[in-house]
Amino acid sequence: MMSYVNEYDTPECKTLAETAKKSIRTPESMGLDRCIQCGACTASCPAARFTDYSPRQIVKKVLENDRSVLESEMIWSCFYCYSCNVRCPRNNSPVTIVQVLRQMAINEGIGIEKLAYFLEIGECLAENGASKVPGAGIRNMEKDLGERWIGIKRNMEPIRSELGLSSRDFRDTHGEVQAILESTGYFEREKWIKARIQEKKIHGFLKTDLKTDCSKNEKKSGDFGFESDREYTGQEALTV
Numbered sequence: 001m002m003s004y005v006n007e008y009d010t011p012e013c014k015t016l017a018e019t020a021k022k023s024i025r026t027p028e029s030m031g032l033d034r035c036i037q038c039g040a041c042t043a044s045c046p047a048a049r050f051t052d053y054s055p056r057q058i059v060k061k062v063l064e065n066d067r068s069v070l071e072s073e074m075i076w077s078c079f080y081c082y083s084c085n086v087r088c089p090r091n092n093s094p095v096t097i098v099q100v101l102r103q104m105a106i107n108e109g110i111g112i113e114k115l116a117y118f119l120e121i122g123e124c125l126a127e128n129g130a131s132k133v134p135g136a137g138i139r140n141m142e143k144d145l146g147e148r149w150i151g152i153k154r155n156m157e158p159i160r161s162e163l164g165l166s167s168r169d170f171r172d173t174h175g176e177v178q179a180i181l182e183s184t185g186y187f188e189r190e191k192w193i194k195a196r197i198q199e200k201k202i203h204g205f206l207k208t209d210l211k212t213d214c215s216k217n218e219k220k221s222g223d224f225g226f227e228s229d230r231e232y233t234g235q236e237a238l239t240v
């Protein structure tokens with residue numbers, strides 16, 4: 001389990017805050033200790049708008065060195081839009097902290113199944129030199145964006161042709177992408193992740209299939225009772 005722990009990414013420290021600050025992901029200027037719990041991050045967070053997720057609470061847990069945060073579903077709600085990073089008046093970066101927490105959780109075997117969603121991206125990148133939206137994401141987009149998105153999908157070929165693009169986004173990278181992924185150990189890590197997910201499945205820890213369906217997690221309450229007094233039902237799907 002520990003063979004993929006990167007000491008630069010998640011250095012072993014006495015507290016969560018120290019690890020977050022010393023991670024190679026973290027800019028030295030990040031104001032974690034300067035957080036005043038103003039909630040501007042949560043107010044600007046799209047994930048918080050539709051769920052009980054709260055970056056402010058995540059930061060609080062880290063400052064309190066509450067390691068239960070690693071087991072929280074909440075650290076998986078962020079989708080790295082960086083709004084919190086831009087809005088924080090104290091130059092803190094909840095999104096960076098979430099990234100470190102996720103990696104720490106994975107190091108401990110917690111939440112590794114969440115990576116199943118992203119494996120499709122790596123596979124497509126290796127094969128075609130281009131990224132993609134994984135299947136579960138497409139299904140959610142159809143649900144959230146409604147007819148407009150479905151219409152674009154149906155007419156993808158003529159739209160691409162009108163833009164002078166080939167029918168699918170294939171790029172001949174002359175093996176360079178594969179070489180980079182190989183030399184950085186991506187394929188080995190991918191194998192390791194798949195094996196761990198499979199192990200968890202076999203031992204009955206996972207109720208869902210390998211292809212994580214994000215829609216099954218919707219409406220899940222925050223396990224910290226995050227902002228639980230907020231009532232926001234979300235917007236209706238965009239239709240044209």
Ligand code: SF4
Binds near residue numbers: 036039056092
């Ligand atoms: S916006 Fe910044 S200072 Fe305010 S709660 Fe969030 S992290 Fe803390």
Ligand code: SF4
Binds near residue numbers: 048079084085094
């Ligand atoms: S980066 Fe994550 S925590 Fe920050 S605003 Fe976006 S979704 Fe919310």
